Amino acid sequence: MKTVAPSRRDRLRHILADLKMPGSLEALDAVLRDVDGGALTAPEAIETLLSAQIQLRNNRRLQAAMRSSRLPAVKMLSDFDFTFQPSIRREQIESLHELGFVERKENVIFLGPPGVGKTHLAISLAIAAAQSGRRVYYGTLADLITSLEEAQASGRLHQRLKVLTHPALLVVDEIGYLPITRTGAMLFFQLMARRYEHASTVLTSNKGFEEWGDIFSDDIMAAALIDRLVHHCHIVTVRGNSYRMRQHTELWQSLQPNHDPDPAPPRRRRNPQEVPT
Structure with missing residues (x-):
């Protein structure tokens, strides 16, 4: 056959x-x-x-x-509207997405009011790092501190700190939105001290550095934390309008009628010679 x-x-x-x-x-x-x-x-x-x-x-x-x-959403750099936030240097953001700062174990801090795109850019950096094969982790400051407090209470703080120190890129989101206890601040300081010059951290905050003493309930600790974070750091300050407010405005406008209501009928102009009766 x-x-x-x-x-x-x-x-x-x-x-x-x-x-x-x-x-x-x-x-x-x-x-x-x-x-x-x-x-x-x-x-x-x-x-x-x-x-x-x-x-x-x-x-x-x-x-x-x-x-x-635990990234909360997929937010890519290609989806970011630089025309809406002209205060951001596009060249700087694109350069950061080449991940040289991760290789050098440097940090990135996004500062600005709510809704201007800080979290979007932080997540897009994390996604770029993940696509390159690096391990990443995301958490809000409140969630990270809660996990550290729970680990401390159960005698597992050392293990938890080790887990959070390992990722090549850690995103700490929403610094300044919720008050932090002194104990929580001390635990977060321990985490950042461990990651210092060992791995990169991307942070977002709606507060300037001068307000971090209030956030962490200790001016001295906040100063020491900032000193470590900014030693090898790229600081991006975003000044602009809120994306969420723009989206709400666009949604409201889309729900409005496509035509203006009928105008009121024109008022009859009185002849100057007419005398009211």
Whole structure:
């Protein structure tokens, strides 16, 4: 009985399966059609197949990071409206997303009023780090302190500090929104002291540094904390309008009628010679 040789398509499918490249495998049929039709050259086909695998890998990394890092949402740099916040230097933000600061174990602090995009930019940095294969973790200041207080109460503070020190990038969001006890402030200081020059931290705050003494209930501790954070740090101050207020305004406007109400009928002008009766 004559054996039918496997087709080129079948051979490639087996090769990609053996190499465990499901992204390339999924794109194979479309790529082969483009090659046969003359739309792709052989080098372009190879590039397309490898790009499909890289894209799948990045998507999986992001999904895993979203599960383990507790990021509250997917916020990408490409979705940020720089035209709405002209106080931000786009070149600086794009440079930060190249993650050189993570390599150098530097920090980033976003300062500004509520709603101006601080959390968006912080999360987009975390996502960029996760896509590069780095471990990231997100928490509001209140949530992180609560977890440290619970760990201290149960005798697991050392282990919890070790867990929070390990990520290459830690996002600490919403500094200044809720009051912090002195005990909580001391625990947070311990965490930042451990991460100092060992890993990068991205922080957001609606308060200037001069108000951090009130936030942490201790001027001296706040000064020591700020000293460590800003030693190797990129500070981004955002001055502008609130995105959320803009969205609320746009929603309100979209719910309004598309036409103005009928104007009131014009009032009859009295003839100067008319005398009221």
